[in-house]
Amino acid sequence: MTTKIETRHAVHYTQSEAMTGAELRENFMIERLFATGELNAAYTHYDRMLIAGAMPGAAALSVGEELAKLVGAEFLLERRELGLINIGGPGRVIADGTTYEVGFQDGLYLGMGTREIRFESVDAAAPAKFYINSVPAHATFPSRIITKTDAIENNLGDQLTCNKRKLYQYIHPKVLPTCQLLMGLTRLEPGSVWNTMPAHLHDRRMEAYIYFEIPEDAFVVHLMGRPQATGHLIVRSEQAVLSPPWSIHCGSGTSSYAFIWSMAGDNQSFTDMDFVPMKDLK
Protein backbone atom coordinates (compact mmCIF):
# COMPACT_ATOMS: atom_id res chain seq x y z
CA MET A 1 0.00 0.00 0.00
CA THR A 2 1.03 3.62 -0.53
CA THR A 3 0.66 6.42 2.01
CA LYS A 4 1.31 9.87 0.57
CA ILE A 5 1.56 12.88 2.84
CA GLU A 6 1.53 16.57 1.96
CA THR A 7 1.63 19.65 4.20
CA ARG A 8 -0.49 22.80 4.01
CA HIS A 9 0.97 25.75 5.90
CA ALA A 10 -1.15 28.44 7.52
CA VAL A 11 -1.36 31.49 5.26
CA HIS A 12 -2.09 35.14 6.13
CA TYR A 13 -4.75 36.84 4.00
CA THR A 14 -2.26 39.47 2.79
CA GLN A 15 -0.24 36.63 1.24
CA SER A 16 -3.31 34.92 -0.17
CA GLU A 17 -4.52 38.15 -1.76
CA ALA A 18 -1.24 38.36 -3.75
CA MET A 19 -1.40 34.77 -5.01
CA THR A 20 -2.00 33.58 -8.55
CA GLY A 21 -4.78 31.09 -9.21
CA ALA A 22 -2.25 28.27 -9.24
CA GLU A 23 -0.79 29.38 -5.89
CA LEU A 24 -4.26 29.54 -4.35
CA ARG A 25 -4.83 25.95 -5.48
CA GLU A 26 -1.48 24.78 -4.07
CA ASN A 27 -2.17 26.35 -0.69
CA PHE A 28 -5.88 25.86 -0.19
CA MET A 29 -6.82 22.74 -2.11
CA ILE A 30 -6.12 19.04 -1.77
CA GLU A 31 -6.70 17.93 -5.31
CA ARG A 32 -6.05 14.19 -5.11
CA LEU A 33 -7.35 12.27 -2.13
CA PHE A 34 -8.72 9.08 -3.66
CA ALA A 35 -6.88 6.46 -5.72
CA THR A 36 -7.29 2.68 -5.44
CA GLY A 37 -4.84 1.17 -2.97
CA GLU A 38 -3.74 4.56 -1.60
CA LEU A 39 -4.07 6.45 1.64
CA ASN A 40 -3.45 10.12 0.82
CA ALA A 41 -3.12 12.63 3.62
CA ALA A 42 -2.60 16.37 4.02
CA TYR A 43 -1.30 17.66 7.34
CA THR A 44 -2.70 21.16 7.70
CA HIS A 45 -1.49 23.81 10.10
CA TYR A 46 -5.09 25.00 10.53
CA ASP A 47 -5.88 23.66 14.01
CA ARG A 48 -3.61 20.74 12.96
CA MET A 49 -6.43 19.06 11.09
CA LEU A 50 -5.20 16.04 9.16
CA ILE A 51 -7.30 15.40 6.07
CA ALA A 52 -7.04 12.03 4.34
CA GLY A 53 -8.67 9.79 1.79
CA ALA A 54 -8.44 5.99 1.99
CA MET A 55 -9.63 3.92 -0.96
CA PRO A 56 -8.89 0.23 -0.37
CA GLY A 57 -9.04 -2.08 -3.38
CA ALA A 58 -8.67 -5.86 -2.99
CA ALA A 59 -6.15 -5.33 -0.17
CA ALA A 60 -6.77 -3.54 3.10
CA LEU A 61 -5.12 -0.19 3.93
CA SER A 62 -3.72 0.55 7.37
CA VAL A 63 -2.89 3.68 9.29
CA GLY A 64 0.80 3.06 9.65
CA GLU A 65 3.92 4.50 11.20
CA GLU A 66 4.27 7.28 8.56
CA LEU A 67 1.28 9.04 10.10
CA ALA A 68 2.43 8.35 13.67
CA LYS A 69 5.81 9.86 12.80
CA LEU A 70 4.09 12.85 11.19
CA VAL A 71 2.39 13.73 14.49
CA GLY A 72 5.37 12.70 16.63
CA ALA A 73 3.50 9.97 18.52
CA GLU A 74 3.65 6.22 18.96
CA PHE A 75 0.45 5.88 16.90
CA LEU A 76 -1.70 8.42 15.05
CA LEU A 77 -4.53 8.61 17.62
CA GLU A 78 -2.30 8.61 20.70
CA ARG A 79 -3.35 12.27 21.25
CA ARG A 80 -5.94 12.67 18.49
CA GLU A 81 -9.50 11.79 17.52
CA LEU A 82 -10.71 10.83 14.05
CA GLY A 83 -13.95 11.11 12.09
CA LEU A 84 -14.78 9.76 8.65
CA ILE A 85 -17.64 9.53 6.19
CA ASN A 86 -17.71 6.91 3.43
CA ILE A 87 -18.55 8.42 0.01
CA GLY A 88 -17.91 5.20 -1.94
CA GLY A 89 -19.13 1.58 -1.92
CA PRO A 90 -19.69 -0.39 1.29
CA GLY A 91 -16.63 -0.67 3.47
CA ARG A 92 -15.31 -1.86 6.80
CA VAL A 93 -13.10 -0.21 9.37
CA ILE A 94 -11.36 -2.48 11.84
CA ALA A 95 -10.22 -0.52 14.87
CA ASP A 96 -8.39 -2.32 17.70
CA GLY A 97 -10.14 -5.55 16.72
CA THR A 98 -13.68 -4.13 16.45
CA THR A 99 -15.21 -4.26 12.96
CA TYR A 100 -17.43 -1.36 11.91
CA GLU A 101 -19.52 -1.85 8.75
CA VAL A 102 -19.47 1.56 7.06
CA GLY A 103 -21.90 1.91 4.14
CA PHE A 104 -22.28 4.77 1.69
CA GLN A 105 -22.86 8.00 3.66
CA ASP A 106 -22.23 6.34 7.02
CA GLY A 107 -19.89 8.08 9.44
CA LEU A 108 -17.51 6.68 12.04
CA TYR A 109 -15.90 8.33 15.05
CA LEU A 110 -12.76 6.82 16.59
CA GLY A 111 -11.75 8.13 19.98
CA MET A 112 -8.29 9.06 21.22
CA GLY A 113 -6.22 6.00 22.10
CA THR A 114 -7.33 3.82 19.17
CA ARG A 115 -4.11 2.13 18.08
CA GLU A 116 -4.75 -0.01 15.04
CA ILE A 117 -6.92 1.13 12.18
CA ARG A 118 -7.51 -0.83 8.98
CA PHE A 119 -9.75 0.05 6.04
CA GLU A 120 -11.37 -2.49 3.70
CA SER A 121 -13.75 -2.44 0.75
CA VAL A 122 -16.51 -5.05 0.82
CA ASP A 123 -16.24 -5.36 -2.98
CA ALA A 124 -13.04 -4.23 -4.72
CA ALA A 125 -15.13 -3.52 -7.84
CA ALA A 126 -17.11 -0.88 -5.89
CA PRO A 127 -14.43 0.42 -3.52
CA ALA A 128 -15.14 2.31 -0.35
CA LYS A 129 -13.89 5.90 -0.19
CA PHE A 130 -13.27 6.95 3.37
CA TYR A 131 -12.97 10.72 3.78
CA ILE A 132 -11.05 11.16 7.03
CA ASN A 133 -10.42 14.09 9.38
CA SER A 134 -8.29 13.89 12.50
CA VAL A 135 -7.58 16.64 15.04
CA PRO A 136 -5.79 16.86 18.42
CA ALA A 137 -7.82 15.57 21.38
CA HIS A 138 -7.61 15.90 25.16
CA ALA A 139 -9.95 13.08 26.26
CA THR A 140 -11.18 9.68 25.08
CA PHE A 141 -14.78 9.51 23.93
CA PRO A 142 -16.40 6.26 22.75
CA SER A 143 -15.90 5.18 19.16
CA ARG A 144 -19.13 4.65 17.22
CA ILE A 145 -20.86 4.48 13.86
CA ILE A 146 -23.05 7.42 12.88
CA THR A 147 -25.48 6.46 10.11
CA LYS A 148 -27.26 9.03 7.97
CA THR A 149 -30.38 8.44 10.11
CA ASP A 150 -28.41 9.10 13.32
CA ALA A 151 -27.36 12.47 11.89
CA ILE A 152 -29.49 15.57 12.54
CA GLU A 153 -31.29 16.61 9.36
CA ASN A 154 -31.77 20.32 8.59
CA ASN A 155 -33.73 21.63 5.61
CA LEU A 156 -32.20 24.85 4.36
CA GLY A 157 -32.56 27.32 1.50
CA ASP A 158 -35.18 27.78 -1.17
CA GLN A 159 -35.66 26.74 -4.79
CA LEU A 160 -36.21 30.43 -5.62
CA THR A 161 -32.68 31.28 -4.52
CA CYS A 162 -31.23 28.08 -6.03
CA ASN A 163 -29.97 26.88 -2.63
CA LYS A 164 -32.47 24.29 -1.41
CA ARG A 165 -30.41 21.71 0.45
CA LYS A 166 -30.35 19.20 3.28
CA LEU A 167 -27.60 19.59 5.87
CA TYR A 168 -26.86 16.51 8.01
CA GLN A 169 -24.93 16.99 11.25
CA TYR A 170 -23.07 13.71 11.87
CA ILE A 171 -20.36 14.58 14.36
CA HIS A 172 -22.11 17.15 16.51
CA PRO A 173 -22.49 17.48 20.32
CA LYS A 174 -26.21 16.51 20.09
CA VAL A 175 -25.25 13.22 18.39
CA LEU A 176 -22.08 12.23 20.25
CA PRO A 177 -19.37 13.82 22.39
CA THR A 178 -16.03 14.63 20.76
CA CYS A 179 -13.14 16.87 21.78
CA GLN A 180 -13.03 19.29 18.86
CA LEU A 181 -14.26 17.65 15.70
CA LEU A 182 -17.52 18.62 13.99
CA MET A 183 -18.46 16.94 10.72
CA GLY A 184 -21.45 16.74 8.42
CA LEU A 185 -22.76 16.39 4.91
CA THR A 186 -24.78 18.83 2.82
CA ARG A 187 -26.60 17.76 -0.35
CA LEU A 188 -28.06 20.25 -2.84
CA GLU A 189 -31.53 19.40 -4.23
CA PRO A 190 -31.69 18.95 -8.02
CA GLY A 191 -31.68 22.40 -9.64
CA SER A 192 -30.10 24.07 -6.59
CA VAL A 193 -26.47 25.11 -6.89
CA TRP A 194 -25.55 27.59 -4.14
CA ASN A 195 -24.19 26.47 -0.78
CA THR A 196 -23.74 28.53 2.37
CA MET A 197 -25.15 31.83 1.12
CA PRO A 198 -25.29 34.32 2.82
CA ALA A 199 -21.65 33.55 3.48
CA HIS A 200 -20.22 33.58 6.97
CA LEU A 201 -16.99 33.62 8.95
CA HIS A 202 -16.04 31.92 12.23
CA ASP A 203 -12.65 33.14 13.35
CA ARG A 204 -12.83 30.59 16.21
CA ARG A 205 -12.87 27.54 13.94
CA MET A 206 -11.19 26.51 10.71
CA GLU A 207 -13.25 24.57 8.20
CA ALA A 208 -12.61 22.13 5.36
CA TYR A 209 -14.95 21.07 2.54
CA ILE A 210 -14.74 18.10 0.23
CA TYR A 211 -17.06 18.38 -2.75
CA PHE A 212 -18.36 15.19 -4.37
CA GLU A 213 -21.05 13.89 -6.73
CA ILE A 214 -20.09 16.62 -9.19
CA PRO A 215 -20.61 15.26 -12.73
CA GLU A 216 -17.41 14.97 -14.80
CA ASP A 217 -18.20 17.91 -17.08
CA ALA A 218 -19.32 20.13 -14.21
CA PHE A 219 -17.56 22.04 -11.42
CA VAL A 220 -18.10 24.15 -8.34
CA VAL A 221 -16.82 27.73 -8.14
CA HIS A 222 -15.78 27.91 -4.49
CA LEU A 223 -15.49 31.44 -3.09
CA MET A 224 -12.81 32.10 -0.48
CA GLY A 225 -10.98 35.01 1.12
CA ARG A 226 -11.94 37.97 3.24
CA PRO A 227 -15.48 39.17 2.40
CA GLN A 228 -14.08 42.41 0.96
CA ALA A 229 -11.45 40.64 -1.19
CA THR A 230 -12.81 37.30 -2.37
CA GLY A 231 -11.05 34.90 -4.69
CA HIS A 232 -12.23 31.67 -6.25
CA LEU A 233 -11.21 28.05 -6.79
CA ILE A 234 -12.61 25.79 -9.51
CA VAL A 235 -13.27 22.50 -7.73
CA ARG A 236 -13.95 19.08 -9.28
CA SER A 237 -15.50 16.04 -7.64
CA GLU A 238 -13.68 14.61 -4.60
CA GLN A 239 -11.37 17.58 -4.20
CA ALA A 240 -11.05 19.28 -0.81
CA VAL A 241 -10.74 22.96 0.07
CA LEU A 242 -9.28 24.47 3.22
CA SER A 243 -10.91 27.48 4.79
CA PRO A 244 -8.70 29.54 7.12
CA PRO A 245 -10.49 31.33 9.96
CA TRP A 246 -10.44 34.63 8.03
CA SER A 247 -12.10 33.18 4.95
CA ILE A 248 -15.64 32.84 3.74
CA HIS A 249 -16.43 29.39 2.31
CA CYS A 250 -19.32 29.07 -0.08
CA GLY A 251 -19.85 28.23 -3.69
CA SER A 252 -22.03 27.61 -6.67
CA GLY A 253 -21.96 24.66 -9.06
CA THR A 254 -22.78 24.18 -12.71
CA SER A 255 -24.99 21.33 -11.42
CA SER A 256 -26.16 20.14 -8.02
CA TYR A 257 -23.64 18.29 -5.83
CA ALA A 258 -22.87 17.27 -2.26
CA PHE A 259 -20.10 18.15 0.16
CA ILE A 260 -18.76 17.21 3.56
CA TRP A 261 -17.80 20.02 5.91
CA SER A 262 -15.71 19.66 9.00
CA MET A 263 -14.43 22.03 11.64
CA ALA A 264 -12.06 22.22 14.58
CA GLY A 265 -11.08 25.03 16.91
CA ASP A 266 -12.18 26.83 20.02
CA ASN A 267 -15.82 25.79 20.21
CA GLN A 268 -18.27 23.22 18.86
CA SER A 269 -21.15 25.66 18.33
CA PHE A 270 -22.30 25.06 14.78
CA THR A 271 -24.47 28.18 14.94
CA ASP A 272 -21.58 30.42 16.01
CA MET A 273 -21.22 32.12 12.62
CA ASP A 274 -20.71 35.77 11.69
CA PHE A 275 -22.90 36.26 8.64
CA VAL A 276 -21.65 38.61 5.96
CA PRO A 277 -24.29 40.87 4.42
CA MET A 278 -24.48 39.98 0.70
CA LYS A 279 -24.03 43.65 -0.24
CA ASP A 280 -20.58 43.69 1.43
CA LEU A 281 -19.04 40.91 -0.71
CA LYS A 282 -16.42 42.10 -3.18
Ligand SMILES: O=C(O)C(=O)C[C@H](O)C(=O)CO
Ligand atom coordinates in the same frame (compact mmCIF):
# COMPACT_ATOMS: atom_id res chain seq x y z
O1 LIG B 1 -24.91 24.31 3.24
C1 LIG B 1 -24.43 24.95 4.18
O2 LIG B 1 -24.87 26.06 4.54
C2 LIG B 1 -23.27 24.36 4.88
O3 LIG B 1 -23.03 23.18 4.73
C3 LIG B 1 -22.49 25.26 5.74
C4 LIG B 1 -21.34 24.58 6.46
O4 LIG B 1 -21.83 23.57 7.20
C5 LIG B 1 -20.60 25.58 7.29
O5 LIG B 1 -19.97 26.45 6.78
C6 LIG B 1 -20.68 25.43 8.75
O6 LIG B 1 -19.89 26.42 9.39
Ligand SMILES: [Zn+2]
Ligand atom coordinates in the same frame (compact mmCIF):
# COMPACT_ATOMS: atom_id res chain seq x y z
ZN1 LIG C 1 -18.67 27.66 8.08
